[in-house]
Amino acid sequence: MGRGREMALMSARPAALFLVVCVAARAALAIQDGLLPNGNFEQAPNKSQLNGSRVMGRYAIPHWEISGFVEYIGSGQKQGDMLLPVPEGAYAVRLGNDASIQQRLPLKRGTHYSITFCAARTCAQTEQLNITVAPESDVLPIQTVYTSSGWDCYSWAFKARHSTETFIVHNPGVEEDPACGPLIDLFAIKTLPPPQRLKDNILRNGDFEQGPYMFPNTPWGVLLPPMDEDDYSPVSPWMIMSSTKSIKYVDSAHYKVPHGAHAVELVSGLETALVQDVPTVPGRPYRLQFAAGDAGDGCAGSMAVQAYAARGSVRVPYQSRGKGGCTRGALDFTAIANQTRVAFVSMSYNMKTDGTLCGPVLDDVSLVCTRTHRARRLLL
Known part of the structure; x- marks a missing residue:
């Protein structure tokens, strides 16, 4: 009887070890903080998959999947008399009528993340972007411009329900010109640990040190768009209450911050x-x-x-x-x-x-x- 129990334990150990190794490997595979794969779109589509600036292949942009009218825009490119700028590097993407771009992300289940990206209006008057990691989805208004360059960086937070999730950016607009739509560039991700309550402070994250990823070469801060009360905030547990306007998250590298490395600007x-x-x-x-x-x-x-x-x-x-x-x-x-x-x-x-x-x-x-x-x- 004792011999049988010993044999059962010995056979269980390799299985348990295998399970531990698998869990550790899955955790190691989770995406690291920083730029998403080809998050700056500098890896270009093959020229055979471009019709002018329009991307024709569903998987033509490396690491991304597209649908609808999507354009690959070079820095300094023009549309009529309008110059289409790029915030960093040489290329960006424009989402036309009902177009979307998406990427599969390896994540740690149950963990909160924030996505930071930059966007600029072009020819549409009331542009917006629908950001989704199912089942969470929010429409971010981008018609208000907060920088003189026309580019603003936005943040959005979500909780990973699975070890792999699809991150989708969709332009829900339908304009007379199918190419009219926002420019997007620079997608990065950051893990958001649970905000801790400090001693002698009932508030959490009162110094705003926990927040979204900030690009070191974009000196205009990151916008915290309005959110529903049941959403997870990039500066959790703070919530941004508004219909269409944002608050700006700033850092001490580019701004005067009263305390620590980060603060918010009520813009x-x-x-x-x-x-x-x-x-x-x-x-x-x-x-x-x-x-x-x-x-x-x-x-x-x-x-x-x-x-x-x-x-x-x-x-x-x-x-x-x-x-x-x-x-x-x-x-x-x-x-x-x-x-x-x-x-x-x-x-x-x-x-x-x-x-x-x-x-x-x-x-x-x-x-x-x-x-x-x-x-x-x-x-x-």
Whole structure:
């Protein structure tokens, strides 16, 4: 009897070892942070699969699959009198009427990821892109331009349900000119670990250090588009509440950041709110603190950030010279529910001299229960 059990255990060990090896191999195969395979479209289609700039083969662009009217655009190419720029490298792709481009991604099941990509409007007036990793899908409005170059980088986040997922970018527009549609370029991915709650801060990711991938050679930041409340945010657990406008994610390499390496710039005035829901105890006092200023990007003038929590609110004004700097804001309030929504809104509409939208920078946000802090001081 003991001999049989020993033999069974010995035969089970290779199977268990094989399973461990398979799991480790699958994890190793998951895509790494950075540019997607041919994410910058510098690997060109064969000339035999091009009709002018139109891509004719479904698999003509290496690592991508296309459908519909898709064009392969070279830097400096023209459409009539309009110059079609490319943000980085020599090539980009344009999605015409009802066109799409997709790529299969090896992922780690149950993990959250963010996709960063750049897009530019061309000849259509209300351009948008439908981004999908099933079952999650969102329409990103791109009609508002936030840079003087015409190119903006966007981010979108999702949870991997399977070890391999299909990432799809679709232009749902139908224009009289079938070639009218957005230019797209520079697709990258980043793994988003669960945001940790720091000591003495009920908020998570209050310093915005966890966020989407940022291209080192694109100095205009990354837009955080509006999202549904059940979506996963690229700056989770912060949510961007708006109908069509965005918030900008910025880094210390290209902007003046009050704290750490990243912050957000509230570039859309009253049309967009940055919110986070946090656990609170009804009847207890809390203090919300934050830094508000300017990102040193030439955004000058009168600014104001309004913070809301429970029944309280505070407005923090800031007179910007566009060269960086910040002031501290604080809001004391009493919780009225088991969950409190903290929200930030720019109360002003600001614009740089080149005509692009800008606004106050927000960073270093914290929330503490002041009763707990008073009790600690008494014990000391």
